[in-house]
Amino acid sequence: MAEIHGVCEDRFGEMREMLAASLAKDDVGASVAVYVDGEPVVDIWGGYADAARTVPWERDTITNVWSTTKPMTALCALILADRGELDLAAPVAAYWPEFAAAGKERVLVRHLLSHTAGLPVWDEPMTVEDLYDWHLATTRLAGQAPRWEPGTEAGYHAATQGFLVGEVVRRVTGRSLGAFFAEEVAGPLGADFHIGLAAEHDPRVSPVIPPPTLMEPPSDLPANPLLRPEEANTAPWRRAEIPAANGHGNARSVGLVQSVLACGGTVRGVRLLSEEGCARAVEEQFRGFDRVLGTRMWYGMGYGLLEPRPLLLGRDGRLAGRDRPRRPHDGGVRHEPDARPGRRPWHGFPAGRLRGVVLLTDLWPLYSGLIGLSMIVVCESSPGEREDHACAFVQVSSPRASRRWPPSASPPRRRRPAGHTSANTPATRSV
Template sequence: MATIDGTCDERFGAVRDALAAGLDRGAETGASVAVYLDGEPVVDIWGGHADASATRPWEQDTITNTWSTTKTMTALCALILADQGLLDLHAPVADYWPEFSAAGKERVLVRHVLGHTAGLPSWTEPISVADLYDWETATAALARQAPLWEPGTMSGYHGLTQGYLVGEVIRRITGRTIGTFFREEVAAPLGADFHIGLAEEHDHRVAPVIPHESHRAAGNPPLTAEASWTAEWRRAEIPAAGGHGNARSVAQVQSVLAGGGAARGVRLLSEAGCEAVFEEQFDGEDLVLGVPMRFGMGYGLPSPTVSLPNPRSCFWGGWGGSVVVVDLDVRLTVAYVMNRMAQGTLGDERGVGIVMAAYAALGG
């Protein structure tokens, strides 16, 4: 059986076994898993290798690009500002970002952006991957364009644009970039090793993602997984897809939400502020993902497509397989972060198996 390092409460032994099984059957190259219960770690494990050639072991402090799992970090920042009364989730985006009202977007509300219903799932004018690294270029282009549908009426997954939209609202309110706000207000108080915009000093710890062999460049911009291998990608603040961390850091942050706004003595939100997550923004077939989805305020909610045991739970994941599930009913957070990408954007059996094993340990 594969060697698994770290700590695991024996009650959650099936979680450790699930990670080992993935490594044994070759589904993983390297991966990390964390489970937090009542804000405290009960599983913090890792195994495998940080590179495709299996020359570097995955270490305790190995981090990787988590793709859209980053969205949960950006959404949490918005929820914190809303809880502080600095951001009205039901107000027009243009209240905070006046230039955004152009081209008929005066009816786009902040909640539409968080729920993928704003009608801006991508840029309509051609942009390059390099444009993602220039905040002003990426946000100004979104401010100029018209929504593709009546805001709030349907969802179309805002794969990259959501982060720039939410991030610019946060910048207008706080005067800080999303990466700085997240670092100062969330990661630092919690001691979490998650980064939106990675400093050069951390480069040696990065496990490059390993693309699925079927993947080809697609979209606007035409993005490949290999783009994340560059220093330009790591330095940029790409708040919907460019966050770097591991399962431990993802769970450290999101356990705050699972705990009703606090974890390990740090309170970032009130209990009422956490409940905003469950304000349903859309329930139906997503125009981009092509499957039925239920979106709350910045997170996915339980649905027939993504079934979770408890109603007050939420989730999101990243391209290729990373995932985090946050359950406020049982105060559980489960995170899985790996470097070998699977096909698709809605996760795969590896993360699902980890989450199921964690719930089984609770008797759920």
């Protein structure tokens, strides 16, 4: 078994064992964090930060987390909406006038957050270097026509979503998305997460390890630009702000930031959102076939919704349920129902509080196996009125070729067991 460092409460001992087992097999290095009511109850790490297994994964090791950057970007938009500075139902052009070109006057801010804006890729040929030019990337998006009627269909905006939401944030605040996140989110929370990484942090970055093979994107929506794993290991990539793909952090920082949604908007005495602001994340925006992912998806406001899964932690510390996702997703919020009399339902779901943040990522062909991330989610409820909120995140820097689907195969669909029932409302994931 691999040696695991850090602290882990006894009731979460299974997580330590699973991390050690993972590192003893295919994975190279990883960190795991669990927050309950905003406080860390698990903060462990192990393995190595390089493919040659010569540099140990340390407490402060960070890595490029790809689309786990998206929940950070979505959180910025939710914060501005909660402050009354951004109307999620307003046309994007109300904040970004040039965006109204080519029939996009009906694109709303919420469409950007739910992958329904019709701008999943750039129409003009793009190079990776073009992603480092914010003005060029956003100007090209502002000038192109949507591929479908906004809000009626969905297609995963793998790289464009960050530029679209980020430009709206810049127009509203006068600050780049990375600067807003650093000053309004990471800074107040003390979270070691960066969108646009300063050179001083380079020595502690674990490089992305490419997988053995890469899968091509859908033929009708080719990747533009085509991203290769090794791009994330370059200085220009790290210095740029690519708010859908180049965030750098570790389990501790991702868990800390996203536990804001699990804890009603306040963590460690820092209030970033009201409870109503947190609830916006699970407002359903789309349910149906995703034209890019090639499967059915369910999108909220910056977070993708998951079918209910009972995920409970027994008093003995053992997990009573696990959600091992088959489809791509990078994070989310679990909402549990509150059946107490007088509680009002909202957004079609039973009333209640957001009970836990769920950040889940699997190796999925659309990402070309850029990084391996997996997640175990734990939620528990204490007797009486008190509610515990848990956020867990597992980050792995190596590929798991055995878990990849062959290029000719479609992503497997999740099947509900016969007779399965659940009183839970949907969990969500950031996509």
